Each structure stands twice: as C-alpha cells, then as structure tokens.
Amino acid sequence: MKRILPLIxxxxxxxxxxxxxxxxxxxxxxxxxxxxxxxxxxxxxxxxQPDPSNAYADDTQAAEFGHELFFDTRFSSxxxxxxxxxxxxxxxxxxxxSLAQGVGTTDRKTMTIIGTAYSPWxxxxxxxxxxxxxxxxxxxxxxxxxxxxxxxxxxxxxxxxEEYEAIFGPLPDFSDPERFPISAGPVDDPAARAAWxxxxxxxxxxxxxxxxxxxKAIAAxxxxxxxxxxxxxxxxxxLLKDDKPAMKTALTEDEVAGLRLFIGKANCIQCHNGPLFxxxxxxxxxxxxxxxxxxxxxxASGVILVLADEFNCLSPWSDAGDSDCAELRFVTSAGEQLxxxxxPPTLRNVAETAPYMHAGQFAxxxxxxxxxxHPPVSPIGHNELDPLGLTPREMAQIVAFxxxxxxxxxxxxxxxxxx
Amino acid sequence: MEKxxxxxxxxxxxxxxxxxxxxxxxxxxxxxRFLHPMMMGDQPAPSGLDTSTERTSDAGMxxxxxxxxxxxxxxxxxxxxxxxxxxxxxxxxxxxxxxxDGGMPQHGHGLPTNPQVTADLGNxxxxxxxxxxxxxxxxxxxxxxxxxxxxxxxxxxLVLE
Numbered sequence: 030m031k032r033i034l035p036l037i038x039x040x041x042x043x044x045x046x047x048x049x050x051x052x053x054x055x056x057x058x059x060x061x062x063x064x065x066x067x068x069x070x071x072x073x074x075x076x077x078q079p080d081p082s083n084a085y086a087d088d089t090q091a092a093e094f095g096h097e098l099f100f101d102t103r104f105s106s107x108x109x110x111x112x113x114x115x116x117x118x119x120x121x122x123x124x125x126x127s128l129a130q131g132v133g134t135t136d137r138k139t140m141t142i143i144g145t146a147y148s149p150w151x152x153x154x155x156x157x158x159x160x161x162x163x164x165x166x167x168x169x170x171x172x173x174x175x176x177x178x179x180x181x182x183x184x185x186x187x188x189x190x191e192e193y194e195a196i197f198g199p200l201p202d203f204s205d206p207e208r209f210p211i212s213a214g215p216v217d218d219p220a221a222r223a224a225w226x227x228x229x230x231x232x233x234x235x236x237x238x239x240x241x242x243x244x245k246a247i248a249a250x251x252x253x254x255x256x257x258x259x260x261x262x263x264x265x266x267x268l269l270k271d272d273k274p275a276m277k278t279a280l281t282e283d284e285v286a287g288l289r290l291f292i293g294k295a296n297c298i299q300c301h302n303g304p305l306f307x308x309x310x311x312x313x314x315x316x317x318x319x320x321x322x323x324x325x326x327x328x329a330s331g332v333i334l335v336l337a338d339e340f341n342c343l344s345p346w347s348d349a350g351d352s353d354c355a356e357l358r359f360v361t362s363a364g365e366q367l368x369x370x371x372x373p374p375t376l377r378n379v380a381e382t383a384p385y386m387h388a389g390q391f392a393x394x395x396x397x398x399x400x401x402x403h404p405p406v407s408p409i410g411h412n413e414l415d416p417l418g419l420t421p422r423e424m425a426q427i428v429a430f431x432x433x434x435x436x437x438x439x440x441x442x443x444x445x446x447x448x
Numbered sequence: 449m450e451k452x453x454x455x456x457x458x459x460x461x462x463x464x465x466x467x468x469x470x471x472x473x474x475x476x477x478x479x480x481r482f483l484h485p486m487m488m489g490d491q492p493a494p495s496g497l498d499t500s501t502e503r504t505s506d507a508g509m510x511x512x513x514x515x516x517x518x519x520x521x522x523x524x525x526x527x528x529x530x531x532x533x534x535x536x537x538x539x540x541x542x543x544x545x546x547x548x549d550g551g552m553p554q555h556g557h558g559l560p561t562n563p564q565v566t567a568d569l570g571n572x573x574x575x576x577x578x579x580x581x582x583x584x585x586x587x588x589x590x591x592x593x594x595x596x597x598x599x600x601x602x603x604x605x606l607v608l609e
Contacts, residue, residue: 061609064609065584065609068523068584099591148527241511285514298584299555299583299584300582300583302523302524302582302583302584303523303524308523308524308582308583309524309582310524310560310582355526355528355577355578357559358577359526359562359563359564359577359578359580360561360562361558361559361560361561361562362562366556366557366558413555413557
C-alpha cells in the first residue's frame with residue numbers, strides 16, 4: 030500500500046502537467062492551420078479579374094448609370110419595384126425575408142450581391158453565369174419586377190437617353206408603337222409574349238441590345254460592392270504578425286473556439302472556403318423543402334437553364350470570346366450530385382442576413398447548426414453531409430464565430446443609397 | 449476479509465482509475481478520431497501519398513507529367529493544365545486521345561467540372577482545360593491515354609493546402 034501511494038501521486042502529477050500543457054498547446058495555431066486561416070482572410074482576396082463577357086464592367090459611367098437603374102422603381106409593372114426592393118444596402122443587399130417579394134412572391138430567398146463579381150455562377154442554382162445576365166432575370170420575372178424589355182427600353186428612351194448614349198452610343202428610335210409595343214418580351218404574360226413574337230427579328234434585337242446594356246451597367250455598379258473587413262480578418266492579420274494582444278482584442282475565446290471548430294471538427298470549410306467563405310460550387314445539404322413550395326431540384330435544373338440561356342457567356346450578347354467561357358464550356362451538366370444542390374452563400378455578414386437557406390427555411394444560425402449537426406435525408410438526391418457530433422456549447426461557439434464575420438460593405442458610401 | 453484479498457481488490461480499483469484518467473488525459477494526443485469516426489471532422493490526407501507530378505502510367509506504357517499553367521494550384525478557380533506524354537523510352541507521344549477524370553476519394557465525389565483535353569500542342573504536350581478544385585485536401589486526377597492503338601491510365605495524387 031505504501032509503495033502504491035507515491036506511484037499514484039506521481040502519475041496524477043504527470044497527468045496534470047500533460048493536461049496543462051495540452052490546454053496551452055491548443056491555444057496556438059499550427060502552421061497548417063495558419064495557412065488555412067490565411068486562405069479565409071480578406072487579404073487573400075485576389076484582385077478582381079476583368080469580366081470578358083461585359084465590355085462595360087469597369088466603366089465608371091456605366092457604374093453610375095447602373096447605380097441609378099438599381100434604385101429606379103419605374104422599371105417594374107407596378108412602378109414600385111427596383112433591384113433595391115429586395116437587395117437593401119442596409120441589410121447587406123438582402124431583404125430579411127424567407128422568400129423574395131417583388132410584385133409577387135418568388136420561390137427562393139434573396140441572395141446578397143456583395144462580392145458576387147467573384148462568382149462564376151449566379152443565383153442559388155447558378156442558372157446565370159454573369160452579374161449582367163443575372164441582373165436581367167428579375168426584370169422579366171412575373172413575380173419580381175414583372176415588366177418587359179420593350180417597356181424598359183421605352184423608359185430608357187424617355188428618362189436616360191443622354192446617359193445611355195454617352196456610354197453605349199446612339200439609342201435606336203423606339204417611337205413607332207406599331208413596331209415597338211409599350212409592353213413586349215419573352216415573358217410569362219401571354220399578351221406581352223404575343224406582342225414580342227409579332228415583332229421582326231431586327232426590332233427584337235434592337236430592344237434586346239438596349240436591355241442587355243442595362244444589365245451590363247447594373248453589373249458595373251454591382252462590381253463595386255465588396256465585403257468589408259470583419260473582426261475575423263483583424264484576428265488573422267494579427268495572427269500573421271504574431272501580435273497576441275491584437276488577436277485577443279479581435280476575437281473572444283468562444284469565437285476562437287468556434288473558428289477552430291469551423292476549420293476542424295465541423296468541417297465548414299469544405300464548402301465555405303476562400304476569402305468569401307464560399308467555393309461557388311453546388312452542394313446538396315439535405316435542406317428540407319419549404320412549406321407550400323414544390324420540390325426544388327436546384328443545380329440539376331440550373332445547369333440546363335444556364336446552358337440554354339440567351340444571355341450566357343457563349344451567347345451573341347456576351348462580349349467574351351469562346352475561350353473566355355471556360356466555366357460554361359467545362360461545366361458538369363449531369364449527375365446525381367446536382368440534384369437539390371445549391372450554391373453555398375458567402376458567410377461574410379451572415380449574422381446580418383437571416384433567414385437562411387435557399388427558401389429561408391431556417392430562421393436563425395442556431396437552426397442552421399442544428400441541421401448540420403444531424404443532417405436529414407435529402408428530399409431528392411444524396412445529402413453530402415455527415416453528422417458532426419457537436420455539443421450545444423460547440424454549436425454556440427460556431428455561431429459566435431460567424432458573428433465575427435460581419436464587416437459590412439466595402440464600397441463608396443454614395444453607392445449604398447439611392448442616387 | 450483477508451488483508452491479502454483487500455490488497456488485490458484495491459490494486460485492481462486503482463489500476464482501473466489510472467487507466468481511465470490516463471485515457472482522458474491522453475485524449476488531446478490520440479485525438480477523438482479513434483474513438484468514433486463521427487467525431488473526426490475532415491480526414492487528413494493519407495500518409496505516404498506520392499504527389500510527384502511526373503509518373504509512369506499504370507501498365508508502364510507512358511511517362512506522364514502535368515503542370516498547372518498558373519504555377520500553383522488555385523482553390524475555386526478554373527484553370528488550365530499542360531500534360532506531357534512520352535513513351536517509356538522517352539519519345540514524345542503525339543496524336544493521343546486523352547480522357548480526364550478524378551475526384552476526392554475520401555469524400556466520394558468526382559471533379560466539380562468536366563475538364564477536357566482541348567489541344568494537342570505537339571512534342572507530347574496537351575492542353576487540359578476546365579480544371580477546378582473547390583475543396584482543400586487530397587485529390588486524384590486520372591488520365592486515360594490512348595495512342596498508337598495502346599491504352600493506359602495514370603492517376604496523379606495531389607493535395608490542395
């Protein structure tokens with residue numbers, strides 16, 4: 030007995046020492062983790078590459094014109110809906126709604142436009158492959174702006190002639206109502222569609238060209254809307270400089286623990302990677318079908334739509350050469366992995382952009398974490414997720430960390446309000 | 449109860465306690481991954497991967513090497529590779545038909561894009577367009593090369609960090 034006691038004492042002492050050492054050790058980041066963190070850091074965001082499909086993408090005048098169009102509610106069937114109706118600058122260019130509300134209700138949640146200049150695919154299903162092609166879709170959606178391209182070119186002729194011509198050259202004469210009806214376009218509304226089909230191909234092309242230029246101007250504006258640095262970025266900045274006091278100021282212990290889980294056990298960076306926290310690909314995460322909505326097969330339909338899209342990178346309306354359209358040319362167009370796959374949204378400002386998922390199925394980030402912790406069977410296709418085995422405390426730490434990704438918008442302040 | 453018996457029981461109890469305490473204390477080192485696969489997060493790349501960019505094809509017919517045109521392997525960006533194919537005795541192979549394929553074996557998924565060989569650049573070089581990797585970790589890229597009536601495959605391992 031007497032011999033055993035010091036032995037136990039010794040073992041406990043060693044255990045305590047190892048315990049203390051392991052706790053202090055886990056507070057430091059390994060070189061590999063540092064490299065992962067620096068990949069998420071906003072400082073790793075590369076310079077924005079030109080958009081070869083849009084010759085006006087970096088034109089300042091086009092951006093100013095696009096800014097005006099973005100906020101102008103005349104470009105709708107009711108005179109009440111603009112891009113900014115759903116993309117509110119003060120809500121990080123989202124709207125706080127589960128489903129976007131234009132002149133009607135859509136079947137998806139509004140995505141932010143912050144940083145989308147970096148994304149090869151737009152919308153939750155990637156059915157558009159440029160910002161300008163994306164910007165045109167809601168304008169002709171029966172439940173968003175609800176108008177038609179002929180209606181819009183008349184508005185351009187009436188209110189924006191000078192600005193338009195200064196950028197794009199002479200505006201065609203749309204004044205003959207026989208040739209250019211007040212409302213016409215390839216839309217759901219039967220009357221507007223019939224009017225469109227009755228026009229000559231040349232007249233339709235004249236209208237479409239102006240309509241396309243509207244999209245290119247809006248895209249030039251949207252290209253200037255970037256995410257601002259968040260506390261997370263200050264933390265990584267300090268980490269890379271080995272400035273421990275600044276690291277402590279930037280993130281709380283819980284947020285750091287959440288970050289460690291984010292890149293480790295919870296494996297969020299599998300899809301939310303890179304400085305925008307999205308890999309811009311498409312993933313099935315078994316998100317349940319929203320109440321009162323039909324089954325949404327996401328990318329499976331999105332890829333078919335973008336390949337057939339009249340405004341895609343390879344279309345005559347694009348300014349790109351074929352060799353510029355690699356994303357479209359080498360896109361995966363079939364396979365089970367596309368079923369109910371959706372684009373991971375950026376997580377920058379995510380705490381400000383509830384509700385979550387493609388139809389706003391989850392009200393809070395806690396709900397999102399609970400979903401990922403126990404991923405259900407997908408409505409269709411195969412849910413890529415595995416159970417994470419996170420404790421409630423760990424989930425709370427990840428939510429805390431996500432709050433440290435709020436850094437607002439990085440854009441000239443005048444662009445964040447109506448001109 | 450005899451003193452001898454008490455000693456045996458006590459020793460057994462204490463040993464059990466030490467083993468349990470020891471396991472708990474050692475958790476940070478052995479990692480929870482050995483206790484339950486669910487708790488392991490992402491798998492590390494398998495050890496002993498051959499990530500060399502020049503290798504002999506499976507049946508030894510070709511000597512194949514790849515390089516990314518942009519130098520490093522970018523995350524989430526579509527980019528182009530150049531593949532170089534030689535015979536086993538070092539003669540450039542021209543006019544080959546090459547299929548591209550791959551994925552992340554640990555995740556059970558393929559490549560996110562559908563890359564293709566789009567040009568025979570001559571001197572055994574081929575342009576491979578549409579490469580993209582959207583996750584960090586261990587990837588396989590496989591080329592099936594058919595030339596002069598012979599066909600052989602080569603799988604490159606690579607790790608995106």
